[in-house]
Amino acid sequence: MSLSFLEGLRFARVDSPLHRADPRAKFAMALSFFASSLIFTNALALLALFALQIPIALMGRIARRWARSLRGGAFLAILIFLMNFLTGQGASFSIAMSLRFFCLLSSFSIFFLTTSPDDLGLALEQCKIPYAISFTFTTAVRLVPTMAMDAQEIIDAQRSRGLELERGKLLRRVRNYIPILVPLIVCAIRRSLEMAEALESRAFGASERRTSLTALRMGAGDFAIVALSIALLASSIYISRSLQMPSLEALDSLLSFKWGFAQPAALGRIPKA
Amino acid sequence: MIEVEGLVFRYPNGFEALRGVDLRIGDGEFVAIMGENGAGKTTLVKHFNGLLKPTLGRVLIDGVDTRDASVAELARSVGLVFQNPDRQLFSETVREEVAFALRNFGFSEEIVSKRVERILGMLDLSEYADTSPFLLSGGERKRVALASVLVWDPKHVILDEPTIGQDYLQKERLRDFIMQINDQGKTVVIVTHDVEFVAEAKPRVVLMSKGEIVGDGRAEEVLSDRDLVDKASLIRPQISELADSLSDKGLPRGLIDAYSARSAILRLLRERHVPELP
Numbered sequence: 001m002s003l004s005f006l007e008g009l010r011f012a013r014v015d016s017p018l019h020r021a022d023p024r025a026k027f028a029m030a031l032s033f034f035a036s037s038l039i040f041t042n043a044l045a046l047l048a049l050f051a052l053q054i055p056i057a058l059m060g061r062i063a064r065r066w067a068r069s070l071r072g073g074a075f076l077a078i079l080i081f082l083m084n085f086l087t088g089q090g091a092s093f094s095i096a097m098s099l100r101f102f103c104l105l106s107s108f109s110i111f112f113l114t115t116s117p118d119d120l121g122l123a124l125e126q127c128k129i130p131y132a133i134s135f136t137f138t139t140a141v142r143l144v145p146t147m148a149m150d151a152q153e154i155i156d157a158q159r160s161r162g163l164e165l166e167r168g169k170l171l172r173r174v175r176n177y178i179p180i181l182v183p184l185i186v187c188a189i190r191r192s193l194e195m196a197e198a199l200e201s202r203a204f205g206a207s208e209r210r211t212s213l214t215a216l217r218m219g220a221g222d223f224a225i226v227a228l229s230i231a232l233l234a235s236s237i238y239i240s241r242s243l244q245m246p247s248l249e250a251l252d253s254l255l256s257f258k259w260g261f262a263q264p265a266a267l268g269r270i271p272k273a
Numbered sequence: 274m275i276e277v278e279g280l281v282f283r284y285p286n287g288f289e290a291l292r293g294v295d296l297r298i299g300d301g302e303f304v305a306i307m308g309e310n311g312a313g314k315t316t317l318v319k320h321f322n323g324l325l326k327p328t329l330g331r332v333l334i335d336g337v338d339t340r341d342a343s344v345a346e347l348a349r350s351v352g353l354v355f356q357n358p359d360r361q362l363f364s365e366t367v368r369e370e371v372a373f374a375l376r377n378f379g380f381s382e383e384i385v386s387k388r389v390e391r392i393l394g395m396l397d398l399s400e401y402a403d404t405s406p407f408l409l410s411g412g413e414r415k416r417v418a419l420a421s422v423l424v425w426d427p428k429h430v431i432l433d434e435p436t437i438g439q440d441y442l443q444k445e446r447l448r449d450f451i452m453q454i455n456d457q458g459k460t461v462v463i464v465t466h467d468v469e470f471v472a473e474a475k476p477r478v479v480l481m482s483k484g485e486i487v488g489d490g491r492a493e494e495v496l497s498d499r500d501l502v503d504k505a506s507l508i509r510p511q512i513s514e515l516a517d518s519l520s521d522k523g524l525p526r527g528l529i530d531a532y533s534a535r536s537a538i539l540r541l542l543r544e545r546h547v548p549e550l551p
Contacts (some may be wrong), residue, residue, distance in 0.1 A: 068285075069353050104396070119377060146477070151359060153355065153357070153360045154360045154361060156319065157355045157357070157361035158361060159324060159344045159345070159348070160322055160324065160344065160352075160353040160355070160422070161348065161361070161374040161377060161421060161422065162345045162348050162349070162374045162377030162378050162425075163373075163377055164343070164345050164377070178363065179361075179363045180363075182363035183359060183360055183361055183363050186359065186363075186407065187359055187360065190359065196393055226408060253422075262330050
């Protein structure tokens, strides 16, 4: 059991055009991909949306970590496929839902992999969000990998004491996670208390108005990113509403699954989202 | 017997933590694995109960390749106590915490309660049996973690940084305890930075640096060797520094602890006929 997929969300300090871009522009891009993937229920459209992100990941020089986060999500994607397929949603729709999950994961993976927590905090602050809130947010992001390390260590310690996570019936397996969750939560609370003390002893919140050393400024490239993001979203809306997309419905008749009393006629039909 | 042959381990991120380690630890041995941060000490001992599997090479525990057994199976004979007790304590009482592993291994309730009481007694924890482990002090939590592993009586005991967070008195008791279970025939492997602790316990010392073993021998030999100790970013025991600086006065090198230094100095003084000695 490994939590290495969380590596795929950890920021890496690399020099790339995407790393240098304004966090707000990158956030617009992530949102645009996010919204677009929610618009489509067509597998081919979602595949295209996903493929569009590949060159972006390459440009950001994060392709390997990005791929790792997707690999980490593969289990969930399979689960999503099975849940849909076994409840009679049809193969093409089930595939589309898994692809949608990958698109969502990928858009945020790219954002977090190329945006340092500092930039993120700065962006939040410049959007006039109170420092206490923006700080909480960036700290949460920063602590994810630390928590993942804690979790790995806890899993190792409990397995060393004979805990088997892979075996047993479902209920037992769920119960087996208690020895992992309790220390994880206790560690998190302990850490946050310590952190609060450390922050207060360094005069956190002493001044109402903080000024920051660096200010973010949107450049031409950043505006281009925003413009492209808006264009992507607009064309997604247009395509989904007015164009007939080729679909994988042919698959449905090939791969149909009958579950209990599901009506054969209901199988293979794509529900409207 | 713990046998490590040509062990190379690479983490998923590509970092090569172990770069060809060969090591044999016989039954009943007492070994300290030392070295700088990131030398690969913890990575190495995580191979002993199969938490990590070799990228290359192999690890045999009593002849069984760790690749062919589950962690739970290996844990039966290899008890690994982690550095930070907070990353494993979860039960409502110390008694339940210590019983956890026994239940995992399927011992009967009768044996569970008998063994739990005994180990709590041995580690001075009886009075806390019904206390929540979260309410104990750092040193006590550490002892609970130790008890929760020793309770199933593993043949080989691995302790990762057992002295961290312990005051001097607790350290001394811990040393006595470790030596006691070692005398009873258990293999004891400790991973530590604590040079003074090792100097007084005098186990076999395996020195690691950058994923390789750079020194292996008696504590007296390894810890007094300036070049070796430097290589592993450790500092020699104070006594060793003292013995070196007085070597021109006839003090032998290779002294690492106060007791042997005391007798060496006394011998020296006697040879020079200094009167009124104890």
